[in-house]
Amino acid sequence: MKFQLTQDQRALRDGVRQLLARRFDAEALRAAVNAPALDRGLWRALGEAGFFALRLPEADGGVGLGLPEAVLAFEEAGRALLPGPLIATHLAAGEAAGAADGETVVAAVDGSGLVEWLGEADIVRGDAAGAVPLRSVDPLTPLHRVGEGGAAVDPAAVLLTAAEQLGTAGRVCELAVQHARTREQFGQPIGAFQAVKHLCAGMLVRAEVARAAVYAAAVTADRTDIAAARLLADEAAVRGARDCLQVHGGMGFTWESEVHLHLKRAWVRARRGGASTESEELLAADLVA
Amino acid sequence: MDLTYTPEEDEFRARLREWLGKVLPTLPPKPSPDDWPARRAYDLGWQRMLYDAGYAHVHWDASPTVRLIFLEETEKAGAPYVGAGFVGLLHAGPTIAAEGSEEQRARWLPPILRGEEVWCQGFSEPDAGSDLAALRTRARRDGDDYVVSGSKIWTSHAEVADWCELLVRTNPAAPKHRGITWLAMPMDAPGITVRPLRTLAGSAEFAEVFLDEVRIPVANRVGDEDDGWRVTMVTLSFERGTAFVGEVVACRRVLRELAGEARKNGRWDDPVLRRRLGRLNAQLRALWRLTQWNVSEAESGVPGVGSSVFKLRYSQARQELYDTAADVLGPDSLDVDRPWTLDRLSSLSYTIAAGTSQIQQNIVAERILGLPKGR
Numbered sequence: 001m002k003f004q005l006t007q008d009q010r011a012l013r014d015g016v017r018q019l020l021a022r023r024f025d026a027e028a029l030r031a032a033v034n035a036p037a038l039d040r041g042l043w044r045a046l047g048e049a050g051f052f053a054l055r056l057p058e059a060d061g062g063v064g065l066g067l068p069e070a071v072l073a074f075e076e077a078g079r080a081l082l083p084g085p086l087i088a089t090h091l092a093a094g095e096a097a098g099a100a101d102g103e104t105v106v107a108a109v110d111g112s113g114l115v116e117w118l119g120e121a122d123i124v125r126g127d128a129a130g131a132v133p134l135r136s137v138d139p140l141t142p143l144h145r146v147g148e149g150g151a152a153v154d155p156a157a158v159l160l161t162a163a164e165q166l167g168t169a170g171r172v173c174e175l176a177v178q179h180a181r182t183r184e185q186f187g188q189p190i191g192a193f194q195a196v197k198h199l200c201a202g203m204l205v206r207a208e209v210a211r212a213a214v215y216a217a218a219v220t221a222d223r224t225d226i227a228a229a230r231l232l233a234d235e236a237a238v239r240g241a242r243d244c245l246q247v248h249g250g251m252g253f254t255w256e257s258e259v260h261l262h263l264k265r266a267w268v269r270a271r272r273g274g275a276s277t278e279s280e281e282l283l284a285a286d287l288v289a
Numbered sequence: 290m291d292l293t294y295t296p297e298e299d300e301f302r303a304r305l306r307e308w309l310g311k312v313l314p315t316l317p318p319k320p321s322p323d324d325w326p327a328r329r330a331y332d333l334g335w336q337r338m339l340y341d342a343g344y345a346h347v348h349w350d351a352s353p354t355v356r357l358i359f360l361e362e363t364e365k366a367g368a369p370y371v372g373a374g375f376v377g378l379l380h381a382g383p384t385i386a387a388e389g390s391e392e393q394r395a396r397w398l399p400p401i402l403r404g405e406e407v408w409c410q411g412f413s414e415p416d417a418g419s420d421l422a423a424l425r426t427r428a429r430r431d432g433d434d435y436v437v438s439g440s441k442i443w444t445s446h447a448e449v450a451d452w453c454e455l456l457v458r459t460n461p462a463a464p465k466h467r468g469i470t471w472l473a474m475p476m477d478a479p480g481i482t483v484r485p486l487r488t489l490a491g492s493a494e495f496a497e498v499f500l501d502e503v504r505i506p507v508a509n510r511v512g513d514e515d516d517g518w519r520v521t522m523v524t525l526s527f528e529r530g531t532a533f534v535g536e537v538v539a540c541r542r543v544l545r546e547l548a549g550e551a552r553k554n555g556r557w558d559d560p561v562l563r564r565r566l567g568r569l570n571a572q573l574r575a576l577w578r579l580t581q582w583n584v585s586e587a588e589s590g591v592p593g594v595g596s597s598v599f600k601l602r603y604s605q606a607r608q609e610l611y612d613t614a615a616d617v618l619g620p621d622s623l624d625v626d627r628p629w630t631l632d633r634l635s636s637l638s639y640t641i642a643a644g645t646s647q648i649q650q651n652i653v654a655e656r657i658l659g660l661p662k663g664r
Contacts, residue, residue, distance in 0.1 A: 001354050002291045003585040009290065068290045177658045192663025197654035204653055208598045212582045213575035219292050228571035277564065284567035287548035
């Protein structure tokens with residue numbers, strides 16, 4: 001049993017992280033928040049890097065990798081708060097023309113009855129007739145509502161959402177720790193206080209438990225494993241972002257700080273299909289199967 | 290990332306499973322938890338069977354994955370726990386193996402493996418729990434002996450132990466971590482008084498040990514004088530990754546039993562309760578995956594820091610499991626004769642024993658996240 005990242009998987013993760021640091025740094029994030037539009041250049045760059053074609057067979061022009069690699073890439077996307085209908089486009093690669101190389105932006109009606117990035121999409125999967133725009137809580141995820149949704153949710157979409165949430169959980173823990181090491185009150189860094197330490201430790205514990213669950217689900221591709229991964233990753237991201245905001249104190253409550261963007265994105269992802277009630281029911285059913 | 294086992298590991302599992310299937314039906318019934326002499330005999334008898342079948346060494350020199358398989362399979366089969374052999378097999382034994390002299394290893398290790406001698410742990414004191422290095426039990430040198438006075442607490446198996454791995458202060462003038470020495474104390478030495486402590490679960494799980502001018506030969510010292518803290522730290526992380534394997538397997542079984550009980554008594558129809566069971570399933574599955582992750586990490590020689598992370602979440606999940614059991618049982622959960630009630634009571638110790646959750650959070654924050662030391 002070698003339940004650890006392989007050399008190739010580390011290299012892939014580092015490559016995606018570097019690409020995103022180059023193409024979507026803090027400044028780009030800020031600019032995107034001020035003028036929310038999908039960056040087609042970035043989308044094509046992701047396509048060229050194989051982000052969307054990662055799991056397509058090489059014979060079909062894809063990279064020929066599997067769910068574990070996709071999970072690592074989407075974890076990085078989550079860390080960087082990368083905007084756009086990433087999962088819908090990734091899942092459409094090989095079916096919708098241009099999706100694999102990032103020429104086409106694909107949105108999808110989610111099982112929860114929401115559509116992300118409908119206005120920017122070239123192709124919409126599912127029936128989006130009569131979609132009503134919401135004023136989205138997340139400035140970087142335009143949302144439409146389409147009745148009750150209802151279509152069965154692809155387990156891969158549930159897992160990739162969990163991967164993005166895991167990325168957020170790790171990132172907000174880092175942000176909180178950075179702040180706690182540098183921000184001084186009462187003559188010392190606030191990270192020296194147990195109350196702050198324990199908030200940060202809780203964030204790491206939730207993130208690491210979620211990580212084991214998400215990576216294992218990527219290896220087994222089992223429905224129940226995926227449901228468990230999603231539950232824990234949603235929890236790690238949402239609670240982690242809240243605790244990160246708390247560690248930042250008053251600054252964390254301002255628009256200038258990056259923290260609210262992580263929390264809002266985590267909230268949006270937590271509403272996607274395969275969310276908590278559904279996962280809990282699936283995991284309960286497993287107990288009596 | 291790979292969750293498959295090697296052919297050798299699969300073969301080990303199959304052989305062990307077959308052996309367990311053969312021997313477990315021949316075991317006598319488990320003794321009452323309060324009958325310590327019977328528990329000692331039962332636990333040592335099981336260790337002897339493991340020894341005869343070639344499994345006694347598994348905690349000492351098998352790979353982390355093989356230990357994982359051993360613990361998983363024995364728990365699944367309902368085999369006895371390591372029980373009274375715990376300190377000898379998992380702590381004192383490995384300490385002596387790593388730090389003891391040739392003579393000491395020959396004297397103490399074979400009886401541990403063969404299930405002939407029981408060890409207990411004389412570390413904690415009334416004023417040195419989470420701050421273990423604050424221990425005050427004093428040892429002064431007198432010829433070829435140390436003369437030891439003081440008291441120890443939370444000492445499991447003290448009433449039936451043959452030996453105690455004892456930490457004593459040999460140099461009060463040295464900084465507190467540097468004046469400590471590791472001694473093997475024979476439990477029949479004059480001057481030792483053992484007083485059982487009754488837990489809130491009603492059972493006598495551990496004891497206080499009072500030491501009044503107890504003479505321990507200098508030859509029983511493992512490592513150098515005043516070097517006992519380092520000697521102890523060498524082996525405190527001995528069980529890296531596998532400390533709770535059997536328990537996680539057991540919790541997952543209990544959760545299934547709970548779901549079955551809820552189906553029988555109708556509580557399953559309550560969606561709030563049902564979903565709580567589902568969420569517990571997620572947590573326990575994830576803890577199993579984290580165990581596999583930590584074991585793989587130990588196998589690849591990467592320094593592991595995951596044990597605090599694991600313990601924090603596991604101790605909490607275990608308490609949630611038995612709190613949920615109480616909601617499944619309803620009024621019956623107040624009946625101490627129901628095993629889940631006793632388990633609920635004993636689960637309260639998990640966030641305290643072996644480093645409280647608060648200490649574990651400090652460890653995670655300072656050693657893993659690099660936050661500054663403070664108070």
